[in-house]
Amino acid sequence: MKESMLLTFLTLYSTSSAAASAVVPTELFSPLIPQKIANTANSLPSPIQYPQYTTTWNVTNPGIWLDFIPDTWTSGFFPASLYALNTREALCGATSANALGIADWLELGRSTSTGLIPLETNNTNLQHDVGFVSFPFSEELLINPQNQTAIDAVNAFATDLAARFNPIVGCTRSWNTADPTDFTVIIDNMMNLEVLWASYALTRNETLKYIANTHATTTMINHFREDGSTWHVVEYNSTTGDVIRKRTSQGYANWSTWSRGQAWAIYGFANMYNHSQNADFLRTAQRAATYFLDHIPSDGIVPWDFNAPLDPPPRPADSSAATIAANGLLLLAQVDPTQADKWTNAAINILQSITELAWNPAWQSLLSNGTVNWPANNFLTGIVYGDYYYITAANTLVQMGLAKC
Template sequence: MLLPPLLLSALALLLHSTSAQFPPELFSPLIPSKILATTNALPNPIQYPQYTDARNPGRWLYFSPNTWTSGFFPVTLYELNTRRQRCGVTQANGLGAADWLALGRAASNGLLNLNADSGIGHDVGFISFPFVEELAINPRNQTAIDAINRFARQLAARFNPTVGCTKSWDSSNPTNFQVIIDNMMNLEVLFHSADLTNNATLRQIATTHADTTIRNHIRADGSTWHVVEYNSNTGQVTRKRTAQGYSDGSTWSRGQAWGIFGFANMYRLTRNPNYLSTARRMATYFLNNLPADGVVPWDFNAPLTPAPRPADSSAATLAVNALLLLSEHETTEAAKQQWRSGALRILEKITDLAWSPSWQSLLSNGTVSLPANNFLTGTVYGDYYFIRAGNELVRLGLTSCRSNLSPSPNNNVAPQPQTSSGRRSARVLL
């Protein structure tokens, strides 16, 4: 089911009205300023930022490269190189502060010796992101070629043909084969390696995993289970549950966004219409279940009382990119505008309530894992997808590289917690 016609018309009108409707924070000079400061603060030996410290709000916590998020900061540097190429260097945009490509290459070096047994498991796909960007710039870069092929081999080694999926999380029980919806994001590395090696088996593994995910992870209404457990010997589903959502039957918003992006991307890579229709169903659920104020909740089914449910700015930025990608695959203007208007609605709320000039991260109000009491944070992946959203909007010709913000003390306002009701709470983070 698509959005109601009146809502679609209103959102399309908003999108078309003027490029000034796009939040100016998308191109703030604070973005390169903060990213450069984080680059200069990277520990030696290398560790990477993942989320901000709840006890020292707004300050990055750094983690070993053997962490699923380690590719996001290096690829953020590549994304600023992309922005520099698309927007140029001006005194106002701050993009001339560094050689972002050189910094991205240097930061990626800490990922070269990782393997699927060192703690990152199936997330070699996420780790591959900066190397994919490098090959787009220099297709003959042997270091990037070797890294992508190695990561693809490691992911393929986790494939079980009986189950029809690559394994996400390892278990002490050898028959317990756990698959999470996030794994849809890791499949792209198999296609890149297949292109480099002519290994068609890698593509088959990716499509088999996607097909199995459609059958078992996605509900009739387009929502998703976070985790599906299989018997590794029979391929039978033994349990469907959540790990980071509210309940086993609820829909964790970031997992839903991973799925939209993953299936839209699978359509881009294969042109299989089943992947496009799946992405549409999941995107329709996402937009139809947003609260009236457009703030993306941590979980769509989490209760609103007794305490307001936290938002997740990282789910929001990811969803914006997923919707923009989905819009590119539509052939009618109405369909394109449905997804782009939804993306804009979400994007405006991100910058309205989560833009955090005084933090080391760009955004606040991320929910890493509410069951682990890790929320009201900045996240490295939320920041990456925020920057990427601006770049994609420029590439699509939907906005220009302009900002009316400056990194002056006047912008140094402490952010306040955001809930999915859209109200700012009274608690001040700084």
């Protein structure tokens, strides 16, 4: 990437017709997707580590995956991507054109997931993020509901998360803190509730359902502003349940709206409605989605924070926020049929715009222009969960009859 082009990628990609002419991007079904994923799978280190994000635009070799130990919150996304390609092969078949036949995706998903197995009994760093790490095991159970390893993993991860629930606060604790009375909850934790539902489906343990519903209700009350935007972090007093402080950790300012957090909210509350049929959760997902869509700039590119200034400093995009939101909108379309066209069109618009900006054949990741953590100066990268949700969005479009392989 030439230095003179960096600002284009750092800020936003501009096209006047993005919203009006959106179509499903062909790149969603490119043979480069299985080729890149297979190359990464075959290059994982031993003992196994997992890709989380890549090197950036402004290094000699941009777009190279950086691997992290299994006890990292993102470790489940790459094995889950392999399962997602197994799903795609079932949907699309394997042809020379789509390159889906170059690997046994199910075998790769199973073999790479083995590095996650110790985590369900030795959760040192994951804390609340056991839900994300459980994704490959939930995918395995869709294929083989009798797989005891997957059953045990899902149930153990759910037990870990349930143990972090405080009935006074009404939430599961997110990050551990030095002061045990400081009970921190982040909007991301809406996504981890899925493991409680997955375990409930296996065990019929009503406590798991109660915790999921209570956490979502408390989050709905305290994480949302009147306009449908979200705070990233809410701190509670663990002994009284009182809200102490509302702030950000990865956004621009305490009063601003971090786009990935808003995307987690769309997806998380649509998912909670799907499980519970609680109409309040549906309305909350609709509010979160409406805010997200109303605040995407005219060029169609999702910024890392909706309220960050354009200049100075430049406001980078976040391709991961875009793909997470697209998946959340597609789920919302399925549970909110009266507005399905609105949500699906918005999802496709987002996918088209982020593909135009961030699809980069030269990188090991599928997409560039991810913002891992702007305050920590970690942006302009590929991100493993951004890629995962890019793959699953395409699969969902096929399943909904909105795209062809």
